[in-house]
């Protein structure tokens with residue numbers, strides 16, 4: 480009751496409350512001051528409690544949001560891990576899900592994107608999604624396919640340099656449509672390259688496929704082909720130095736290793752040669768031209784029966800005679816390129832004396848003789864290599880071009896043998912050339 484009366488007193492006007500307070504001082508022992516503060520009017524209690532409840536509620540909401548976010552990111556990490564486990568072991572490389580290509584869409588109408596809707600398969604940011612271009616867009620990019628933009632002329636058509644609407648410089652390959660082979664090569668390149676992503680394989684930026692045209696759009700490789708540098712026309716000097724040649728050999732070995740062993744469906748390039756090795760501004764190599772490539776799903780007992788395609792001088796003898804293709808066919812072609820890097824010679828040269836026309840036949844017996852190896856080396860490389868490295872490169876080349884496929888190494892073995900040789904090279908070659916010369920632009 481006392482509490483009640485005190486509460487009433489406290490609730491009364493300030494003057495009354497002060498009077499009661501004074502009166503208490505006269506007739507009863509003094510109450511501790513605290514007591515008066517504990518006894519608050521109900522509105523004051525509410526003004527204190529309500530903000531506290533609001534703060535607690537806000538904290539709870541905040542905590543729930545944080546927990547939900549954590550749950551969500553844990554789920555995402557889980558699915559990324561799962562998709563990583565499903566993808567190839569090489570951390571740089573990806574193989575994107577299958578897709579179909581609508582070739583007969585009407586002109587100027589963009590056909591469906593090659594990527595499916597599964598977000599788990601979208602490549603990491605460093606690899607672009609393959610885009611579909613209209614012919615008009617490519618006309619604009621190449622200044623109406625002007626002669627001045629021609630950078631090459633391949634077996635399937637003309638290649639132009641172009642600038643895409645976002646400013647990207649690209650190599651635009653216009654395929655001639657005549658013949659089934661051209662159509663097949665186009666489909667294979669689009670289908671394979673939109674799924675294969677590796678720093679050692681040329682990147683397909685997009686394509687155009689309408690009623691009248693077939694075009695492929697690639698990243699532009701400013702230093703052109705290895706062919707141009709290793710076998711320059713008009714008796715120009717070969718300038719690539721030993722270090723750059725070794726690095727190119729390793730890049731190419733990694734490209735083939737990726738195709739054979741890291742892609743979910745193994746791929747045989749089947750047209751590996753110097754003119755299908757492109758060089759970027761730092762002379763890093765990427766393998767191109769997948770028009771003849773075979774996916775392992777076509778395999779019958781580890782071999783693919785096929786019409787003999789490819790280039791003379793790079794074909795393994797058995798494939799050339801029996802038309803059986805295996806990944807070891809690529810290993811043979813790789814061995815030929817390694818010999819070209821080592822000797823500076825072309826695979827077939829009928830201008831040379833008898834017995835030296837075919838590079839492999841001339842080189843193979845000499846590759847196991849230390850003294851003869853030194854005599855085989857490209858004369859422009861004199862003084863740039865250690866004899867130990869030279870002998871090792873010769874040994875790798877000799878293994879790769881063995882007539883019997885079973886005796887050839889896997890590309891993984893080649894990569895593992897080359898890595899220590901390249902590691903021992905100077906960190907950053909100041910120049911890719913023999914002396915202080917620089918490359919002329921590729922067009």
Ligand SMILES: Nc1ncnc2c1ncn2[C@@H]1O[C@H](COP(=O)(O)OP(=O)(O)OP(=O)(O)O)[C@@H](O)[C@H]1O
Nearest residue numbers: 630631632633634635638650697698699700704754
């Ligand atoms: N991505 C690119 N960047 C820069 N230049 C390129 C690119 N792709 C091709 N080229 C140039 O275009 C030329 C022709 O290339 P393409 O791939 O059509 O044929 P190829 O390899 O010479 O012949 P084939 O198709 O008969 O094997 C190359 O030699 C090269 O000079």
